[in-house]
Amino acid sequence: MKTQARYACQQCGALAPKWAGRCEACGAWNSMVEELPRATPPKGLGPAAGRRGARLDFVALRGETAGPPRLLTGIAELDRVCGGGLVPGSTILIGGDPGIGKSTLVLQAAALLAAGGSEAAYITGEEAIDQVRLRAERLGVADTPVRLASAASVRDIIAALDDKRAPDLVVIDSIQTMYLDTLDSAPGTVSQVRGAAQELIGLAKRRGLIVVLVGHVTKEGLIAGPRVLEHMVDTVLYFEGERGHQFRILRAVKNRFGATDEIGVFEMSDRGLVEVPNPSALFLADRSSAETEPGEEGGRTAGAAVFAGIEGTRPVLVEIQALVEGTRPVLVEIQALVAPSLLGTPRRAVVGWDSTRLAMITAVLDARCGLSVGANDIYLNIAGGLRIVEPAADLAVAAALVSALTETPVPADTVVFGEIGLSGRVRPVAHAEARLKEAAKLGFAEAWVPAGRVARTGDGMATVAIGHLGELVARLPAAPRHRVQPAGPRRFAAAP
Ligand code: TYD
Ligand code: MG
Secondary structure, eight states, rough: OOOOOOOEEEOOEEEEEOSSSTTTTTBBBTTTTEEOOOOOOOSSSGGGGGGOOOOOOOOOSSOOOOOOBBOSSSSSSHHTTTHHHHHTOEEEEEEEESSSSHHHHHHHHHHHHHTOOOOEEESSSOOHHHHHHHHHHHHHHHSSSSSEEOOOBHHHHHHHHTTTTTSSSSEOOOOOGGBBBOOOSSSSHHHHHHHHHHHHHHHHHHHOOOOEEEEEESOOOSSGGGGGGTSSSEEEEEEEESSSSSSSEEEEEEEEEEEESOOEEEEEEETEEEEEHHHHHHHHHHHHEEEOOOTTTTTTTTTTTEEEEEETTEEEEEEEEEEEEEEHHHHHHHHHOOOOOOOGGEEEESSSOOOOOOOOOOOHHHHOOOOOOTTEEEEEEEGGOOOOOOGGGHOOOOHHHHHHHHTTOOTTTEOOEEEEOOTBBBOOOOEEEEEHHHHTTTTTTTTESSSSSOOOOOOSSSEEEEEEEHHHHHHHHHOOGGGOTTTSOOOOOOOO
């Protein structure tokens, strides 16, 4: 059979017979790369295949199953994200932007395991041996018995590891640099990344060893990202963080052996990654050190609210900061009334939260509470570089926005949570108890929570039930100098 050229999108893996500037499947530009299909396509299972299949052993659903055995790295944040340790025979993919700290994390894990008596190997395809040694020196783990090798050929790696003396853990840094000599395409292309991963996953299963694949996420899509591997491996972890921040968040997005949505929090120090067992304290660290400036009340700035969130199984408190420009409500009101078309499109800059959700909340504040938030430029920021996906943050976002608008700080000892409906009603959210407990632990005294089943913690937390967004607005009245004239339309008043 004649082998014909085909093109694979390096972004999503879609195949096309002809080259195109844009992938038809995912719309990525310049992502189609020629890849040769296998010379001999696999045979079908027809009668010609000759062999009859072996009998399947069907069993009952109920049975004696102990959970999978686990190998603990000793990095508690990593173990927890993996579901309570690493499972022998499984493959873990760690994805993230270049420079975020993937190599540092996996080297620390390998070194800890080796120091604890497990066999750990580290295969570097990207950096030279010397670079890895320098990092090990810096991390203070140079004397741990990690076996280090520089290799890029999967054939060589398998040859070295596929025997009874296989180590317990093998790190492949990175999967994009690995190649199979049976494939024609270049390292880093979809077919190479997939092919190499397939072989290494096979090795993990055969020998019961843990394979950790490091994968770069690239926006350009010229190199196949970890996405093409997500369905093949057992566990997918993403390492995230802002370059400027020292916080790093390890997030499980897929885990055959544990819960997803779990996060591990680390701080990048000059001696590697340090675990942050109590992230709330870290995310709120800047808060307590804030100095009192004019316009602030007891160290509190207007436009900020602390959200009591849940990340995975753990409550996490974060500060939400909002800046609403053109904060003088009367002025805003006039512009909105007199010349709305002159305002142009207000600016929105949102970091760490969903901007459509912000649009919804500003709309509800405007429509149900008689405010004029939407016409302003709004900057919303989740402190500490965390990304929040919970709708439970709605009420805290609204509190930050209203506080920014009225220049009235949210009380410093108060946390806020609750979901907002389009009617302005505040809906209850899950894990209220855990949120309150965490807040009490960190010294907060009051929580603004959805009306309804208000959990009692017995921790001395006072809860203020907010049934409607208007009640929140009433708690943050405009600072006296901006107080609205009685003649004007109703503003900052609770909706009926
Ligand atoms: P690295 O693990 O090489 O990132 P990746 O493998 O994801 O590309 O980490 C790179 C960054 O981390 C680099 O900017 C230096 C910084 N770093 C520290 O701040 N402290 C350390 O102890 C180490 C090893 C790295
Ligand atoms: Mg690296």
